[in-house]
Amino acid sequence: MNAQSLLHALETVVGPAGIVCDPEQMASYLSDWRNAYRGAAALVVRPATTEQVAAVVQICHAHRVALVPQGGNTGLCGGSIPDDSGTQVVLSLTRMTRIREIDTANETITVEAGVLLQHLQEAAAAVDRLFPLSLGAQGSCTVGGNLATNAGGTAVLRYGNMRDLALGLEVVLPDGRIWNGLRGLRKDNTGYDLKHLFIGSEGSLGIITAAVLKLYPAVRSITTAWVALPDARSAVELIGSIRALCGDRLTGFELMSRQSVDFVLRHVGRCSDPFAEVHPWYVLIELSDTQPDAPLNDLLEAGLGAALERGWVLDAVLAGNEAQVAALWAMREGISEAQNHEGPSLKHDISVPVSRIPAFIERTDEALLERFPGVRIVAYGHVGDGNLHYNVSKPPGSDDDAFKAQQAAISEIIYAATAALDGSISAEHGIGQAKRDAARRYKDPLELELMRALKRTLDPEGLMNPGKVF
Known part of the structure; x- marks a missing residue:
């Protein structure tokens, strides 16, 4: 089928509004x-x-x-970008934006793949519920893309990915x-749980068009603290201590190196250092509760006080209002933007068992600085789930x-560690x-072969997002 015939066939399905073929209009999709x-x-x-x-899909098959499925196109690994042949079709889900159902008794929401994550959060809040991703x-990211990449974020510690x-x-x-697997069931023992084949498959096995997602009670109390640490090992000790004291109230625990913070302070104008003294490492801790007057400040102060006595904490400050909470989170969320101002950076998204985070940082820092003197290591991430964004400027x-030109050698050191x-x-990209x-x-050969067998079974022609994952 030539390009003009394909265009005509697809236009009969989606109408003129569903086709983009002008080079300038296509640019943002490519x-x-x-x-x-x-x-x-x-x-x-x-x-x-x-x-x-x-x-x-039937026409293209x-x-x-x-076909290259695409959501908000906010990924970091090129999973939603076509190759350079000019023969592939980008299938954008961004017109599929309906919220089909909210079932507060079942604590679920059913949404289409093109719904923006922020709009999903707002729809949950409108019925006094929380969608925690x-x-x-x-x-700008969409639910379909979040599912296709099994997105995580800052609240995985409490709610999962x-x-x-x-x-x-x-x-x-x-x-x-x-x-149609749109079942809002928490128990269904009728065989293989097929949804997990498609979550995290990056559109290589099929196209997610809608999902039933969990809702949670709205959060009414939040306490946020910025904490200085002597080393990464103290972060592992501290999270264990705070989790034991606070249980599921512990929602966020974000680790940042001083290099990360230096970049933010240099390039993100709305941010300022909470401490007068420079420290090697920091964590941002957040507790939350469904009760409006939960004693979260008291809990966190008690936990930090005990950690201070043990030498795990050097200094700490608790946010006193919403503006201060936003300012502390801006320090964490500004890292990626700030690093871009320092020239090229090589980004890595790894995970190790929580207990091994300090060993990873120590070994990898040493190996990189020995081989590539002067590189600046921007390490930050989600200690509670073992996920580090380990970037090199x-x-x-x-x-x-x-x-x-050193990218392959730098990545090899990081991946080997x-x-x-x-x-x-x-971990999440x-x-x-x-x-x-x-x-x-680095993946087990048998594991890869099982993945390829699934791909051959569901997509024997290899037409679904080819060149991705494999």
Whole structure:
């Protein structure tokens, strides 16, 4: 089928409003938000219903045209960007924005894949409920993309990631059939739990078009603290102590190196250092409760006081109002933006068992600085789930291209240390294009073969987001 025939066939399904073929209008679909990955496409198709998605997939399947599913296009590994052949079709879910049902008795919400995460959060809040996934890109990322990458964020410690928050899915399979698994059940022991095949699959097994997601009681009390630590090992000791004292009230526990904070203070104008003295490491701790007057300040002060006596904490400050809470979170959320101002950076998203975070940092810092003197290591992340964003910025004043040329060697050091500590080379960003080669080296060969067998079973023609994950 030539391009014009394909355009006509798809336009009969989605209408003129569902087709993008003008090069200027297509540009935003063909590059990721960092401009790190670029591709080309025959066209972009934007179906508005599940039935339209299915019809589009059937047409492309019949004519062996590869599809690249895309949500908000906020990923970091190139998973939603087509290749450079110009033959693939980008299938954007951004017109599928209906909230189909809110069931407060069942504590669930059913939404389509194109719903923005922020709009999902607002819909939950409107019925006095909480949808707890929280990401820096929540104003532009979509539910479908969150599910396809099994997104995590800052509240995984208490609520889990998207795999934990999803009860049921609706999926268009690679041949165009629709699997309706939109069941809001917490118990269903009738065989394989198929939704978990598609969550985290990055659109390589099918296209998620809708989901039943869990809701939680609204939060009415929050306490936030900025805490200085002598080393990363103290963070592991501290989180164990605070968790034992506060239980499920512990919602966030974010670790940041001083280098991370220095970049934020230098480049994010609204931020200021909470302490007069410089410290090696910091954590941002958040407690929350459904009770309006929960004694969270007392709990956290008691926990931090005990940690201070043990030498795990050097200093601490509790936010006194919402503005101060926002200011502390701005320090954490500004790291990625701030690092961009320091020139090229090599970003890594790894996880290791919580107990091994200090060993990972110590070993990897030492190995990198010995091999690449002067590099600046920006380490931060979610201590409670073992996820570190371990990024490397070039030495000040060095050549950009020369630094970029070291990417493979730098990544190899980081991934080897991760593997040695039984970790994962991708904690929450996925594989996409960026980590295919590394996945072949560091995933168990049998595990990879089982994944390929699933791919062959569901997508024998290899038309669903080819070149991603594998």
